[in-house]
Amino acid sequence: METKDYLKILKEEIHSTVIATVDGEGRPVTRVIDIMLTDEKSLYFITAKGKAFYAQLMENPYIAISGMCGGEGTMNKKVVSIRGKAENIGSEKLKEVFEQNPYMAEIYPQEESRTALEVFRVSEGTGEFFDLSVKPIFRDTFLLSGNAAGKGSGQAEYNRYGQPGGYFITDQCRGCRICYSKCPQKCIDMTAKPFVIQQEHCLHCGNCFTACPFGAVVRS
Numbered sequence: 001m002e003t004k005d006y007l008k009i010l011k012e013e014i015h016s017t018v019i020a021t022v023d024g025e026g027r028p029v030t031r032v033i034d035i036m037l038t039d040e041k042s043l044y045f046i047t048a049k050g051k052a053f054y055a056q057l058m059e060n061p062y063i064a065i066s067g068m069c070g071g072e073g074t075m076n077k078k079v080v081s082i083r084g085k086a087e088n089i090g091s092e093k094l095k096e097v098f099e100q101n102p103y104m105a106e107i108y109p110q111e112e113s114r115t116a117l118e119v120f121r122v123s124e125g126t127g128e129f130f131d132l133s134v135k136p137i138f139r140d141t142f143l144l145s146g147n148a149a150g151k152g153s154g155q156a157e158y159n160r161y162g163q164p165g166g167y168f169i170t171d172q173c174r175g176c177r178i179c180y181s182k183c184p185q186k187c188i189d190m191t192a193k194p195f196v197i198q199q200e201h202c203l204h205c206g207n208c209f210t211a212c213p214f215g216a217v218v219r220s
């Protein structure tokens with residue numbers, strides 16, 4: 001799947017997400033926000049100019065978004081998470097927001113009341129998709145348009161702190177299979193040395209990293 005497919009899940013299947021910002025004192029704040037629109041490589045949400053959320057976005061545009069959908073029970077869930085930068089685009093696309101989300105007209109019935117609303121676009125950032133409803137679990141990473149290609153890669157290796165990261169086996173691997181014995185998803189391909197972690201199924205639990213006696217597993 002590509003970026004647009006994960007963004008579509010976020011808007012159409014999840015829709016109500018949790019978005020985190022930081023307040024003026026650098027403390028984290030979350031609230032539930034609906035994803036109103038998406039396109040090939042961006043998502044859009046709205047907020048009112050009088051809200052603390054608006055002030056926080058204008059002060060510091062970096063946000064984190066998470067949402068979950070699926071059937072009952074944790075093992076039926078799909079999760080999309082994004083870290084990126086929100087850009088205020090004013091009333092651009094506000095009409096489209098109301099067209100695609102008719103329930104918004106119940107909250108802001110008169111045109112005049114909608115002047116409080118402004119649209120934010122997130123078009124820079126990285127995302128992660130996690131599907132627990134399949135076995136082994138499925139993980140993918142994707143890029144929004146401000147970053148490179150924006151295509152699902154299955155190779156979680158952007159960087160260690162900013163984004164998904166992951167575990168990788170280096171040439172130091174001696175094929176002892178200890179990592180495989182500790183791996184809860186059995187997602188280590190042992191057909192050739194060095195062994196290879198199947199990133200799309202990895203839980204990022206770190207067992208292979210701590211168990212390898214030869215320091216052959218690295219964390220990005």
Ligand code: SF4
Pocket residue numbers: 169172173174175176177178179180195211212213214215216217
């Ligand atoms: S435990 Fe380390 S050396 Fe042994 S197979 Fe795994 S990565 Fe290779």
Ligand code: SF4
Pocket residue numbers: 167179182183184185186187188197201202203204205206207208209
């Ligand atoms: S991080 Fe965990 S799930 Fe991923 S390969 Fe290592 S042991 Fe397996």
